[in-house]
Every structure is written in structure tokens, then in C-alpha cells.
Amino acid sequence: SAVISQKPSRDICQRGTSLTIQCQVDSQVTMMFWYRQQPGQSLTLIATANQGSEATYESGFVIDKFPISRPNLTFSTLTVSNMSPEDSSIYLCSVDTGGVNGYTFGSGTRLTVV
Amino acid sequence: GQQLNQSPQSMFIQEGEDVSMNCTSSSIFNTWLWYKQDPGEGPVLLIALYKAGELTSNGRLTAQFGITRKDSFLNISASIPSDVGIYFCAGPGEYGNKLVFGAGTILRVKS
Numbered sequence: 741s742a743v744i745s746q747k748p749s750r751d752i753c754q755r756g757t758s759l760t761i762q763c764q765v766d767s768q769v770t771m772m773f774w775y776r777q778q779p780g781q782s783l784t785l786i787a788t789a790n791q792g793s794e795a796t797y798e799s800g801f802v803i804d805k806f807p808i809s810r811p812n813l814t815f816s817t818l819t820v821s822n823m824s825p826e827d828s829s830i831y832l833c834s835v836d837t838g839g840v841n842g843y844t845f846g847s848g849t850r851l852t853v854v
Numbered sequence: 855g856q857q858l859n860q861s862p863q864s865m866f867i868q869e870g871e872d873v874s875m876n877c878t879s880s881s882i883f884n885t886w887l888w889y890k891q892d893p894g895e896g897p898v899l900l901i902a903l904y905k906a907g908e909l910t911s912n913g914r915l916t917a918q919f920g921i922t923r924k925d926s927f928l929n930i931s932a933s934i935p936s937d938v939g940i941y942f943c944a945g946p947g948e949y950g951n952k953l954v955f956g957a958g959t960i961l962r963v964k965s
Contacts, residue, residue, distance in 0.1 A: 845896030
């Protein structure tokens with residue numbers, strides 16, 4: 741299965757600022773996925789990052805708030821913009837490498853907005 | 855959209871006991887995945903099920919893909935302290951390549 745490096749692992753940010761989270765995969769993948777996990781909650785898909793085209797956002801998530809870059813087949817970034825305390829969550833990237841190992845997740849970025 | 859109903863929400867069991875949790879859906883899933891999330895980590899895939907009726911084991915873990923394609927269960931036998939964590943069921947959503955997750959089952963083991 742793919743190995744995903746995600747950073748930062750955690751951060752504490754001031755409200756109104758932005759944070760960019762990076763996700764690096766050790767193999768080329770077509771699609772990368774960004775999830776949010778609010779405290780005590782399950783995972784919710786934010787968007788699908790495609791190389792060479794704009795990301796596809798799920799209902800309730802918009803590009804202005806969560807801009808995504810996908811410059812190549814092994815890397816993606818998610819920015820959380822103009823943060824408020826409600827954005828405090830764990831943000832996870834994921835890839836689908838197919839086969840029995842299916843979807844693999846990074847270790848997540850634990851974001852606290854104060 | 856598709857939703858997965860996972861139960862129980864949490865369990866606090868004695869070390870050595872067996873554990874069972876399940877997921878149901880009102881719609882059909884063609885794949886069922888079971889993940890475990892340790893504190894401070896991302897989810898790790900435990901078992902993947904691809905065929906209705908399939909029963910698959912991974913060590914002390916056993917999972918089954920329901921015949922109706924609308925449910926799955928995960929059993930853990932002889933639980934140990936390192937089984938502590940959050941267990942999620944998941945499956946590809948209606949467009950096939952995006953995962954839908956259950957709410958999770960929090961497992962605590964008393965030694």
C-alpha cells in the first residue's frame with residue numbers, strides 16, 4: 741500500500757489566519773482525497789484533488805475556504821483559510837491505490853484555532 | 855446521499871472478551887471496509903470485503919459482508935489492551951470512488 745507523509749502533524753493557529761497542509765505520497769496516484777474529522781466525529785469528505793484540473797468539492801465545502809492544489813501525481817495541499825475556532829479538527833489526506841489495500845490515510849493534521 | 859449506521863457507539867469491555875460491532879445501510883454497498891483509528895493517527899485498514907456473503911479474517915478479527923449488501927459486522931475475539939481505539943466501517947459512495955464512513959465505535963478495554 742502507499743505511504744503518505746502529511747505535515748504539519750499539528751498546529752495551533754490564530755483566528756483569521758490560514759494554514760496550508762501538505763500531503764506527499766510515495767507513488768503516483770490519480771486521485772487524492774481530503775477529509776475533515778471534527779472532535780469526536782467521523783470523517784467527512786471535503787474534496788477530491790485531481791491532477792491537472794480543479795478539485796471537486798462536496799456539499800458544504802467551498803474553494804474559497806478550502807483551496808486545494810495538486811501540482812503532480814504525488815503531492816497535494818489543502819489550505820484552511822480565514823480560520824475560526826469551528827475549523828478546529830483533524831484534517832486527513834487519503835489516496836486510493838486500488839486492490840485489497842484500497843484507501844490509505846495519512847496520519848492527519850490536528851488543527852486548533854484560538 | 856448514502857449513509858452508514860454503525861453500532862454500538864461505544865463499548866467498554868473486559869480484556870479477553872469478544873467484541874462485535876456492525877454497520878447497516880438503507881442502500882446497497884459493493885464494498886465494505888473496516889478501519890481502526892488510534893489516537894493521533896489516521897485510520898488504518900483492517901479488513902476489506904468485496905463480495906456478498908464473504909467472511910474474511912485478519913488474526914483475531916473477522917468481518918462479514920451481508921448477503922443483502924446492506925450490512926456488515928466486525929468481530930474481535932479475545933480482546934487485548936491494544937485493541938483500544940475507534941473502529942469505522944466505510945464503503946464507496948454512490949459515485950464509486952469516495953468513501954462514506956460510519957460514525958465509529960469507540961472501544962475501551964479494561965485489563
